[in-house]
Amino acid sequence: MANLKELSQREVKFTAGHRACAGCLPAVALRQVTLSVNYPCVVGFATGCMEVVSTIFPYTAWKVPYIHVAFENVAAVMSGVESAYKALKKKGKIDEEIKIIAFGGDGGTYDIGFQALSGMAERGHDVLYICYNNEAYMNTGIQRSSATPFAAQTSTTPVGAVEFGKKQFPKDLTQIMAAHGIPYVAQASVHNWKDLNMKVEKALSIKGPKFINILAPCTLGWRYPAEKGIEIAKLAVETCVWPLYEVENGKYKINYKPREKKPVVEWLKLQGRFSHLFKPENQHLIDEIQKEVDRRWTRLLELAGA
Amino acid sequence: MKVKALTGNEAVAEAMRQINPDVVAAYPITPQTELMHKFTEFVADGLVDTEMILVESEHSALSATVGASAAGARAMTATSSQGLALMWEILYIAAGLRLPIVMAVINRALSAPINIHGDHSDTMGARDSGWIQIFSENSQEAYDNTIIAVRIAEHPEILLPVMVTMDGFIISHTMERVEVLDDEVVKSFIGEYNPKYKLLDVKNPVTFGPLDLQDYYFEHKRAQAEAMENAYKLIREIDEEYYKISGRKYAYVEPYEIDDAETVLISLGSTAGTIKDVVDELRLRGMKVGALKIRVYRPFPRDEVKEYLSNASVVGVMDRSIAFGSVCGPVCLDVKAVLQGTKMANLPVVNYIYGLGGRDISPKDIEKIFFELEKVKITGEVPNLPRYVGVRGEEDYVGEKKGFKIKN
Numbered sequence: 048m049a050n051l052k053e054l055s056q057r058e059v060k061f062t063a064g065h066r067a068c069a070g071c072l073p074a075v076a077l078r079q080v081t082l083s084v085n086y087p088c089v090v091g092f093a094t095g096c097m098e099v100v101s102t103i104f105p106y107t108a109w110k111v112p113y114i115h116v117a118f119e120n121v122a123a124v125m126s127g128v129e130s131a132y133k134a135l136k137k138k139g140k141i142d143e144e145i146k147i148i149a150f151g152g153d154g155g156t157y158d159i160g161f162q163a164l165s166g167m168a169e170r171g172h173d174v175l176y177i178c179y180n181n182e183a184y185m186n187t188g189i190q191r192s193s194a195t196p197f198a199a200q201t202s203t204t205p206v207g208a209v210e211f212g213k214k215q216f217p218k219d220l221t222q223i224m225a226a227h228g229i230p231y232v233a234q235a236s237v238h239n240w241k242d243l244n245m246k247v248e249k250a251l252s253i254k255g256p257k258f259i260n261i262l263a264p265c266t267l268g269w270r271y272p273a274e275k276g277i278e279i280a281k282l283a284v285e286t287c288v289w290p291l292y293e294v295e296n297g298k299y300k301i302n303y304k305p306r307e308k309k310p311v312v313e314w315l316k317l318q319g320r321f322s323h324l325f326k327p328e329n330q331h332l333i334d335e336i337q338k339e340v341d342r343r344w345t346r347l348l349e350l351a352g353a
Numbered sequence: 354m355k356v357k358a359l360t361g362n363e364a365v366a367e368a369m370r371q372i373n374p375d376v377v378a379a380y381p382i383t384p385q386t387e388l389m390h391k392f393t394e395f396v397a398d399g400l401v402d403t404e405m406i407l408v409e410s411e412h413s414a415l416s417a418t419v420g421a422s423a424a425g426a427r428a429m430t431a432t433s434s435q436g437l438a439l440m441w442e443i444l445y446i447a448a449g450l451r452l453p454i455v456m457a458v459i460n461r462a463l464s465a466p467i468n469i470h471g472d473h474s475d476t477m478g479a480r481d482s483g484w485i486q487i488f489s490e491n492s493q494e495a496y497d498n499t500i501i502a503v504r505i506a507e508h509p510e511i512l513l514p515v516m517v518t519m520d521g522f523i524i525s526h527t528m529e530r531v532e533v534l535d536d537e538v539v540k541s542f543i544g545e546y547n548p549k550y551k552l553l554d555v556k557n558p559v560t561f562g563p564l565d566l567q568d569y570y571f572e573h574k575r576a577q578a579e580a581m582e583n584a585y586k587l588i589r590e591i592d593e594e595y596y597k598i599s600g601r602k603y604a605y606v607e608p609y610e611i612d613d614a615e616t617v618l619i620s621l622g623s624t625a626g627t628i629k630d631v632v633d634e635l636r637l638r639g640m641k642v643g644a645l646k647i648r649v650y651r652p653f654p655r656d657e658v659k660e661y662l663s664n665a666s667v668v669g670v671m672d673r674s675i676a677f678g679s680v681c682g683p684v685c686l687d688v689k690a691v692l693q694g695t696k697m698a699n700l701p702v703v704n705y706i707y708g709l710g711g712r713d714i715s716p717k718d719i720e721k722i723f724f725e726l727e728k729v730k731i732t733g734e735v736p737n738l739p740r741y742v743g744v745r746g747e748e749d750y751v752g753e754k755k756g757f758k759i760k761n
Contacts, residue, residue: 087555091420102563112552114423115562116416116446123413127378127420127428130404132553134375134426137402141553163416166409 065108070273083247093155094118119159122167125149153194181265238280270319299351361524364492366391368499371539375426378406378417382436411436422452425551434461448483453506461521470711471521473673486651585652605654614643620671707742
């Protein structure tokens with residue numbers, strides 16, 4: 048595993064000068080992931096924030112080969128790139144080892160790109176798929192996705208006289224990917240670079256499809272001051288809203304168990320998208336969230352035999 | 354050269370075996386299925402080096418083909434109907450990214466109502482998507498066009514994807530005599546694929562598919578239109594080269610008995626064969642009729658169509674699809690457009706919509722169309738709207754019941 052000094056000395060693949068917002072944590076996630084890739088690589092992107100901010104023609108923030116095709120198909124596109132790599136390697140046209148990496152936001156991964164992702168996993172392509180999860184369609188203006196938390200306010204789940212925000216709990220995509228039986232699935236958070244670096248390095252050492260789901264808060268969509276993002280990401284882990292864990296060949300491992308699990312309200316109260324929950328009549332919604340977080344955490348502990 | 358008995362699907366599979374693409378991605382849809390059955394047999398027997406990706410949808414089939422092509426591989430796919438419809442979004446992207454993909458489209462009707470048989474509704478909807486479109490009359494042409502398409506797509510001054518089509522079931526499932534070139538001849542004709550830019554050239558990184566806003570998008574689209582113009586200029590050279598290795602001469606259009614023809618019937622695909630037979634028959638009866646088959650539909654062969662219609666007195670255009678809400682079918686629109694502004698602007702053009710959902714078109718139907726066109730020539734009464742051939746409930750449908758009555 049690379050230490051911080053080594054990482055800081057590596058050649059940058061995703062450069063500064065892109066047009067992400069101040070305090071954008073998906074951009075930090077990209078930087079951390081790409082620094083952890085100590086191989087030649089080809090990067091593919093689903094349509095989304097990071098695609099838009101990094102490649103406004105005639106500029107590009109990518110110092111490695113990059114392709115964007117559409118919103119829902121990055122897993123299929125990179126299946127094609129990986130197959131081309133195998134074919135050209137077999138013919139002796141390529142000799143170096145090249146890693147194939149797909150990136151999608153939660154919209155491009157949980158929702159519209161889910162079929163292509165499932166197909167890529169089932170077919171066993173040697174691709175690392177990274178989901179930078181900011182829990183809504185931030186690129187198009189903060190609409191709800193299936194990764195958006197229960198009761199969160201978004202542009203399409205506004206809080207009104209009779210509505211309290213999103214009515215559903217988020218899809219547990221990490222578990223769904225684990226159920227594909229692929230060799231490596233992990234959940235990471237942008238605040239813990241060391242854990243994320245370990246996971247990317249481990250994933251790239253394994254042949255076959257790999258999936259890492261990274262929680263990457265969005266200052267605009269979650270509505271918090273730009274400098275609070277890392278603290279909020281950390282609190283998601285401390286409250287067990289977003290546990291850090293791996294599933295390696297079906298074996299679960301929880302990478303971080305908070306000594307004292309914090310109440311979910313600690314995470315909620317820093318974010319404007321949950322501000323309506325703090326009206327006294329909405330206390331029951333916070334209780335529901337806590338109940339669901341506890342249920343999922345207990346289930347994870349069981350799966351990990353911990 | 355070998356002579357084989359092959360269906361249209363088998364003929365394209367045979368061409369693909371000889372092309373030996375690096376990557377093929379496909380999803381099953383009738384009537385394309387048999388093509389992929391045959392091709393995956395070649396894969397299973399080690400007769401090709403292809404990495405086969407059996408994807409979970411046509412959207413992913415074309416997406417994976419796009420990825421493979423951008424990566425630097427020669428990549429192909431095939432589909433029909435709803436499959437092509439599901440690929441729609443990526444059709445435009447494949448063309449916009451200037452990727453030389455070759456795709457066989459086994460023409461089939463579009464839902465609803467669901468129907469698995471041949472018509473041109475699928476390909477016609479994609480006619481302005483930036484793909485070159487080549488229609489095949491029979492299995493031989495489907496085979497030849499597939500091989501030629503690789504060279505067209507990969508020409509450095511074209512770099513556009515190519516659709517090679519054939520009529521579903523009518524050609525795809527009909528066994529015919531096909532002359533197959535030797536493997537080595539095909540291999541040397543298509544050459545090695547070595548694109549200038551490729552994702553897997555990690556030492557020379559390139560960004561494919563960036564965000565392109567008001568300041569550059571238009572220039573890129575203009576350049577894409579230029580590539581299509583280049584295709585219009587260059588396809589003839591590639592056809593000529595193919596003639597040298599095969600003895601089969603192809604052009605953008607195929608005229609038949611057209612030199613002194615006063616009545617000309619234009620068509621695409623398998624129907625052209627039936628029309629040629631009817632032309633022979635009517636010529637024996639002393640009628641000055643001829644036919645024009647359009648092989649390269651995109652880019653549209655504007656000069657050739659003008660040239661071959663220059664002696665005509667009346668023209669019929671066969672459309673195997675409906676352009677709903679338009680003034681006529683898509684092929685007819687193109688024909689009328691090229692006649693505009695020429696001395697042929699007043700040439701009577703009658704549009705015939707036929708064969709939807711695989712409805713048979715018989716020599717008798719075509720004979721009736723010729724008779725009706727003769728009548729138009731004499732009376733000068735030209736129907737404004739398309740005529741529907743061989744469809745129930747069409748009160749004065751061509752030639753039936755009310756004879757040659759023309760309804761304006």
